[in-house]
Amino acid sequence: MIRTGISALALAAALVVAPASAQTTAPSAAEAKAFVADAEAKLFAQGVVAARAEWVYDTYITQDTEAMTAREAATLTKLQVDLALGAAKYANVAGLDYDTSRKLGMLRNKIVLPAPVRTGAADELAAVSAKITGMYGAGKGSLDGKPINGSDIEAAMGEVRDPAKLKEMWTSWNDNVGAPMRPDYAKLVTISNEGAKGLGYADVGAMWRSGYDMDPDAFAAMTDKIWDDLKPLYVALHTYVRHKLNEKYGDAVQPKTGPIRADLLGNMWAQEWGNIYDIVAPAGSGSVGYDVGELLKAKGYDAHKMVQAGEGFYSSLGFKPLPETFWQRSQFTKPADREVVCHASAWDIDNVDDLRVKMCIKVNADDFVTIHHELGHNYYQRAYNQQSPLYIDGANDGFHEAIGDFIALSITPDYLVQIGLLDKGQIPSADKDTGLLLRQAMDKVAFLPFGLLVDKWRWGVFSGQIPTNGYQAGWDRLRLQYQGIVPPVARDETRFDPGAKFHIPATTPYTRYFLARVLQFQFYQAACKQAGWKGPLHRCSFYGNKEVGAKLNKMLAMGASKPWPDALQEFTGTREISGKAMAEYFAPLKKWLDQQNKGQPQGW
Numbered sequence: 001m002i003r004t005g006i007s008a009l010a011l012a013a014a015l016v017v018a019p020a021s022a023q024t025t026a027p028s029a030a031e032a033k034a035f036v037a038d039a040e041a042k043l044f045a046q047g048v049v050a051a052r053a054e055w056v057y058d059t060y061i062t063q064d065t066e067a068m069t070a071r072e073a074a075t076l077t078k079l080q081v082d083l084a085l086g087a088a089k090y091a092n093v094a095g096l097d098y099d100t101s102r103k104l105g106m107l108r109n110k111i112v113l114p115a116p117v118r119t120g121a122a123d124e125l126a127a128v129s130a131k132i133t134g135m136y137g138a139g140k141g142s143l144d145g146k147p148i149n150g151s152d153i154e155a156a157m158g159e160v161r162d163p164a165k166l167k168e169m170w171t172s173w174n175d176n177v178g179a180p181m182r183p184d185y186a187k188l189v190t191i192s193n194e195g196a197k198g199l200g201y202a203d204v205g206a207m208w209r210s211g212y213d214m215d216p217d218a219f220a221a222m223t224d225k226i227w228d229d230l231k232p233l234y235v236a237l238h239t240y241v242r243h244k245l246n247e248k249y250g251d252a253v254q255p256k257t258g259p260i261r262a263d264l265l266g267n268m269w270a271q272e273w274g275n276i277y278d279i280v281a282p283a284g285s286g287s288v289g290y291d292v293g294e295l296l297k298a299k300g301y302d303a304h305k306m307v308q309a310g311e312g313f314y315s316s317l318g319f320k321p322l323p324e325t326f327w328q329r330s331q332f333t334k335p336a337d338r339e340v341v342c343h344a345s346a347w348d349i350d351n352v353d354d355l356r357v358k359m360c361i362k363v364n365a366d367d368f369v370t371i372h373h374e375l376g377h378n379y380y381q382r383a384y385n386q387q388s389p390l391y392i393d394g395a396n397d398g399f400h401e402a403i404g405d406f407i408a409l410s411i412t413p414d415y416l417v418q419i420g421l422l423d424k425g426q427i428p429s430a431d432k433d434t435g436l437l438l439r440q441a442m443d444k445v446a447f448l449p450f451g452l453l454v455d456k457w458r459w460g461v462f463s464g465q466i467p468t469n470g471y472q473a474g475w476d477r478l479r480l481q482y483q484g485i486v487p488p489v490a491r492d493e494t495r496f497d498p499g500a501k502f503h504i505p506a507t508t509p510y511t512r513y514f515l516a517r518v519l520q521f522q523f524y525q526a527a528c529k530q531a532g533w534k535g536p537l538h539r540c541s542f543y544g545n546k547e548v549g550a551k552l553n554k555m556l557a558m559g560a561s562k563p564w565p566d567a568l569q570e571f572t573g574t575r576e577i578s579g580k581a582m583a584e585y586f587a588p589l590k591k592w593l594d595q596q597n598k599g600q601p602q603g604w
Helices: 029-058 063-088 098-109 121-137 150-159 163-198 204-209 216-249 274-280 292-298 303-316 324-329 365-383 397-408 413-418 430-463 468-483 511-530 546-557 564-572 580-596
Strands: 002-004 140-143 146-149 345-348 355-358
Touching: 002 397, 029 063, 029 098, 029 121, 029 345, 029 355, 063 098, 063 121, 063 163, 121 163, 140 150, 140 163, 146 150, 150 163, 150 274, 163 204, 163 430, 163 468, 204 216, 204 430, 216 274, 216 430, 216 511, 216 580, 274 430, 292 365, 303 365, 303 546, 324 355, 345 365, 355 365, 365 397, 365 546, 397 511, 397 564, 430 468, 430 511, 430 580, 511 546, 511 564, 511 580, 546 564
Parallel strands: 002 345
Antiparallel strands: 140 146, 345 355
16 A cells, blocks of 8 residues: 555545635636646645654554644645646646646546535544544454454454354454444545535546546446456356365355355455465365465564565665665554554655655565565655656556565565575475465455455445445445355444445545556566566566566656556556456466366355
8 A cells, every 4th residue: 555745645634725716817828837836846845744744643543643644634635625626727728738738637636535615624524534544543353352453353364263253353343443433434425525526526436536547437347347357267266265165164154155254264354365275275286385474484584574575576676775764764563552553555755765664564474475565666656756746656546556566476486485485495396386376366366356346335435326324235235246255244234344444444545456456467477578488477486687677667767647558558568457467377277266166056
């Protein structure tokens, strides 16, 4: 997840300003250009102040830091809304140059939570946004009747195999964290929708979809097409995993047919299933001969050394080392003396070189991958720091999430040997490829429907298709439709399970993660071709290939200065986001799954 000096607080707050004053004469192209230059200077300056306040809040949650971040959020988004309103009057001026026209559009649709133009609305929205983010950060579930924080309960969900304890954790987390914020979330929706309408959008969801260099409806249709192309792979995985869970737990816990019980999948949100790989691993090929987490522990890795390993991958591609301040200012582990937001995120506080990550790292395989992912944000941030302020961003938000993920795909056995974690004799033979691919699919493929439904739910909420008194029912319906899962206990409209997912209270658009799951395979396939890889795609590692690094850096350095198809073409040679590379990567697994699933009921 990314945080930047300019955009950080816009992800979690909103504000208001007086409307731009009336202008009696038609504005000129020169005036529009001057307006954009002034806007960028103001956004840059306030963005740094706001990012510092949010960093302090996320790493030290108190009433005082909540008030500080809300105040700076209000100042930033008041500015953003004011500039968006101002940009609207220049949008149709004749003779605009490319950059001025593009930046005017960005000023209008880069706000995540717009506040309406009326006294008090901005401060109210900023306060409620900061409040629910803090509720999430300080939230606790229970295990064996004892309180357990968010970071620890996530880990426990992947380790515990007792269905009763899994149900306790799942239910307590959703009830304790999600349900209490429901009234405040409804208030946030109402206020921000009013703000979006003031900027000329039907609702907040429509505004979000307008930020992809294409028609909002066409963008939604593109995501549906990608899902339709990859859905058969997901259904095959779902069918296989359901059968294995039934074998382990029996019909009373997991029936042979229908949806899967959500808490059995090794993750609080059933968004990634890799933690239960031991349950589904096929005999023989299922054991790949090593566990990355155990390798890390055996070699004495701690949080700091894990981050150093991640940096080493990027250095091998020719990227310069992270600045010393990164190591001094980042949060790698959870402090013992205070509440923090443990959800991993990458930051560029000053939009120059004050790069940081915020994590509560545990020595395990998941966090090793997450480190490579978060550092991808940091290297992207540094690559485009020479761009003008409005271009200090990814080509689209899916790009930002995909960079680190595609690097992490290169955490192959060969790579682990090269960095000294795995002995050469432990490299799995080709007959272990089914296991390798299944382990990857349990995270990568399993995530796809969740990555799509989070914003489908929010788009429905913002548009009114999912009414306030139907929040929970809408969430349950979409999770059943797309993921084929059901909660372990009955839910009703006193609940608010969406709020128990960080990105909902933090108001972080989520379609970016769906796009990233697909884009990462396109980037990976392109890098492997550039490196001259000849073997199966899933075995490729381009670690140490500086030609790949140089070509990658060219795309990263573009920032948001060009439409995303231009950036995609720069590195991959194509202008279309497609699931074909992902399908190629998992093709051997799909063939194997179809064989395993013969005679099994498909779907739910």
